[in-house]
Amino acid sequence: DQQVKQNSPSLSVQEGRISILNCDYTNSMFDYFLWYKKYPAEGPTFLISISSIKDKNEDGRFTVFLNKSAKHLSLHIVPSQPGDSAVYFCAARAGGSQGNLIFGKGTKLSVKP
Amino acid sequence: GAVVSQHPSWVICKSGTSVKIECRSLDFQATTMFWYRQFPKQSLMLMATSNEGSKATYEQGVEKDKFLINHASLTLSTLTVTSAHPEDSSFYICSARDASSLAKNIQYFGAGTRLSVL
DSSP states (O other), X not given: OOSEEOOOSEEEEETTSOEEEEEEEOOTTOXXXXXXXXXXXXXXXXXXXXXXXXXXEEETTEEEEEETTTTEEEEEESSXXXXXXXXXXXXXXXXXXXXXXXXXXXXEEEEEO | OOOEEEEOSEEEEOTTOOEEEEEXXXXXXXXXXXXXXXXXXXXXXXXXXXXXXXXXXEOTTOOTTTEEEEEEETTEEEEEEOSOOGGGOEEXXXXXXXXXXXXXXXXXXXXXXXXXXX
16 A cells, blocks of 8 residues: 555656655654655755645745645656656655655656756 | 655665565664665555564564664664565655654655665
């Protein structure tokens, strides 16, 4: 049973436009959400996170939105740049600070010049 | 950000041999380290969680005698794939959680190790 779902395996966006990556989850006990970026043959790099008590967190070109009632979060990248092309993983945590992260399958973002 | 060093980045071995993968936190103390496995076009699958000085906790379906984990210090964890077989070929990634950032629960990842078993 997949608790964290990224239903779009890939997304293609034009440079300068907005990229919106979506993530849905089923476990209402998740209290912290993170986005990681991963280039081929490299480990994931932490991008941005959000606590369940918030509905938005912004860091430069990256903004994460959380809709708890819909159990949905999204990552917005604006403006998108070719260097943003990577696989983006959504992760969620339950069980407080000692809880493990549950990852989605990832969405491959391609930003075209 | 914090740096996690994973070595080697790629290893090719013969079937039946054992391979050790090292994971080091370079600029922070990691009370907890995680080992993941990633299959092509799949998500990161947690194999085991290790806390410094104690036995690792393995996820269901992961053979602890096959994948030996040692977390002997606050900066080093090792994964040994014993008697490797072609089906063990995969991308293995470690991550470490900074003890000082528990509230944020940010895990920092190594670059991964591609294991190819012939």
